[in-house]
Each structure stands twice: as C-alpha cells, then as structure tokens.
Amino acid sequence: MQLLVGEIENGIFLGAFFVLIALGYSMVYGILRLINFAHGDFYMMAAYVSFAIFGAVGISHLHSKWPVVLVVGLITMIATGALAVLAERLIYRPMRRAALLSLMIAALGLSQVLENGVLNIPAWGSQYRTYPVTSSAAGTSILGTQFTYAQIAMVIISGLLAVGVYYLVGRTLIGKAMRAVAEDRVAASLMGVNVDLVISLVFFVGGALAGAAAVMDSLYYGQINYLMGFTVGLQAFTAAVLGGIGNIAGAVVGGLLLGIVESIGTGIFGAEWSVVVAFGVLVVMLWVRPNGLLGERVARRM
C-alpha cells in the first residue's frame, strides 16, 4: 500500500510535466486540428536554449540562485513560445488550406530539422549533455515518500501554469476567442477576431509551456539530448489523447493519469518499459475510446 501511494505520488510528479506538454499539443489540435509532431522538439529546443543561457550566465546550483533560475526559465519560455509562433507562421500558415495529412508530414519534417539542427551544433551534438545547474537533495517526506524541495516547487509551478491556461482559455475574452476560432474560424472572424493572431497566441502558449517543462525536467534529470523530445512528445500526445485531445481539462487529467500509470507500470516492469507503457496506453485508448476520457462532443474543442 505504501508502495502504491509512493508510486502515485511519483506519477503525479511525472504527470505534471506531461500536463504542460500535453496542453500545447491539445491547444494546437483544438484550434487547427493539427497533431503537431514537432511539439516535442520545441521542448527539446527549450532544453538547449536554457542550457546555453545557464552556461553563459555561469550558474551551477539551483538553491542559492533560484531567482536567476526562474528568470532564465521565463526567458526560455518566451523563446520557445516564439519558436512555436515562427514555426506556425513560416510552415503551418502557408499550408492552412492544404490537406491535414500534408500538415502532419510538414510537422514531422520540422521535427527532423530541429533535431538535426541541434545535432549539427558542435557544442550540443549527439551526446548527452550534462545540464549546468544541479539541485540539492534536500527535501521532505510526503505521505512516506521522499521528495526534494525542487520537485515540490516544480509540481506547484506546473499546477499554477495549468490553472493559468485554464483561466486564460475559460475566462478571458482572448480565451473565448480561441474557443470560437477552434469551433468556427470564419464566424470568429465575423466577430472581429483576428484569427491569425489568435492562432499565433495558441502556438505561443503551447511553446512556452513546453519551455517551462523542459527547464524543470532538465533541472531534475540533469541531462539533455537532441532526441529527448521524441519520447516526451509521444508521452504527452498519449496524455492528450487519453484525456480527450483539444480539451484543456482533458490534457490535465490525461497527463496526471498517464504519469500515474507509467509510474505504477515501471514499478512493476522496470524503468526501461516506460515508453512501452505509454505507447500501450495510447493504443488501447485509441481502440476503446478514441474520443478520450473527457472528449464529449460538445466540449471537444479546447
């Protein structure tokens, strides 16, 4: 029992990252019906951007310099958001009238370009790079399981970001415009909504969230690699499908649930099975309930 509680807790920690990345997947899907396979690579790019900034600033320890780390995190979020906006502007927007399959292939192409771009930068390359910032092991026990303060802060930050997105999309005028564009682009433009701008904003938010996840993930695991976006992308996509893609609450529920399932699954089968567990969940979900847990017809979009 204690073991299970611990695995659920670890699952929530893991799931918090999935939530952040799944939100980007889901929002972009909601507004363009596009499964943006490059989204995981935005996350990877964010890890390298923050890697470069931390290297330049010369910070090596999280606890003594956490305000600086927070600022670098914010800068990385903005940079990753900007990258996502640029990708939309340069690649997806000119293809907006094209078949969805073409867009998806373009997304896969962009993913390759980003990965190979990083691969070809000598300072980054193909090896695992050690993230310049480490965090101390100090922490506390929650319900019998040990967590570092850094981990606890990360879950809180993820939660705040998710709540922020929920508020943005659910309550603000621009969020209502996002949902309107998702449902009926032409009608939204007839309300005076600048559709292109709204789509850009969705990409920005999605990219920024992936940026936040990447910085926290890298701080926690301590290593980055040019292929790190692939696995996480698959996991986040699974989380989005699990909750009902295109739906904010679905991304949150799906992310946390996938984290817990993976945590329990790897507890049973071993850590090397984590991707298999994610992929298994994806296949089963697509099979038994393709609309996801919260994917009702009405609430389907965003």
Place this chain on the structure above:
Amino acid sequence: MSLLEVENISVFYGAVRGVSDISFSVEEGEIIALLGANGAGKSTVLKAISGIVRLRSGSIRLGGQPLPAGRPHRRVSQGLVQVPEGRHIFASLTVSENLELGGYIHAKSARARRERQTEVLALFPNLQDKLNQLAGRLSGGEQQALAIARAMMARPRVLMVDEPSLGLDPQKIDVVYDLLADIARSGTTVVLVEQNVALALELASRAYVLQQGTVVLSGEARALEKDERVAAAYLGGAPAAAAVG
C-alpha cells in the same frame, strides 16, 4: 453620398463565378433586400463586403471611403457586421460568451461590453434567461435571435443578415422579422438577404433581385411586390400574393 456603395464587383471561386458586375447602394438608416433563388449569388455579395472572399474586380465604399483589401476582422471594426447564413453561433460556448464575442471589437473595456450587452438584451428579452446555457442547446429560432443579438453587440453601421428565415417555422420567422424591424427603427442600416421574397419585400424599402450572379431587377419594395416578373418568379404567380405574405 450613400453609406455603402458596391460598384461592379465580381467574385470567383476558382473558375466558378460567384457574382459578376454587381452594383448597388445603401442609404444610411434604410433596409435594403438582396433577393434571389438559391445560388443566385446573394451570400457571395455579403462575403465580399465582409472580406471573406476577394474581389476579382470592382470596389466597395463605406461612407465614401474605399474599403482596403483586408481581412474580415478589419471590416467588423469599420462597422460592417454580418449574421451569416446558417447562423454560425458558437454551439459549445454559452449564450453570454457568444454575446461577449460579438462585442470583441470593444475588447479594451469589459465595462463597455457589459453596457452594450444590457442594451442589446433589451431587444432580445428571451435570451436574458438563457445567458448561461450552451448556445447549441437553443432552439432554431433562439439561435437566429442570438446570431442577430451577437452581431448587434458590435454596434454595426451596416448589419447584414443572410437568410434569417431559413429553417424556421412561420411563427418564429415573424419573431425574427419583428426584431429586424426594431433594429432598423433604432437607426441601424440593414442589408437583408432572402429567398423568401414576399417576406423581405414587406420589411425592406428597396430591393435588388439577383439571378445567376447579376442584378436583374431593382427598385422600391412596393413596386417590386407588384412587378409581374417578380410575382411570376418568386411570389407564386399573381402579384396579389405578395400582399398576403
């Protein structure tokens, strides 16, 4: 100078002609009707005014100023607001959210939007009790009312309404037309698109009849009601039928 002047516009969908060489003008405060059978080009004209489709040739002027080629949202802030055919309310949003989006161009001030909502709802008392319902759950007549109310949120200089009677039973049609009459009486200029010619001629002061993408007939509504060609084509024979409608 007319408020809205449409001059020799042509629109193509690829190789398909939507409309060609259409001209008409709308005076401040009047209701004009664009009439014609399915496929005549009525919706295309409204789409051209809203900037949803590009002009192949011709020009559109509002208050004497040519409309810059631009995206639809710009036209809304210039006061050209459309209630599209088929209503296109946001079904997964609440009635109140739909209205709020109607006031999107007043994005700067939530207060301005709320004040406008109060004004608009005075015209649409039935929506008042349903503000928190999903718009998709409303009946057809209520959805049409919502679509018009939503457009009114933007304080249009010209309100364009595309086939508001479509799919509604006669009683509901009366309700919607009464609303349009109220709106016009309060000073808003209205461009009404209809296939239901009898109905539209009763409300409008002038009308243009479209056929296969061009204007074939135009004039005062009263005169058109009695026109034999209109009667034969759209009013089911005898001119007298128009008076019944």
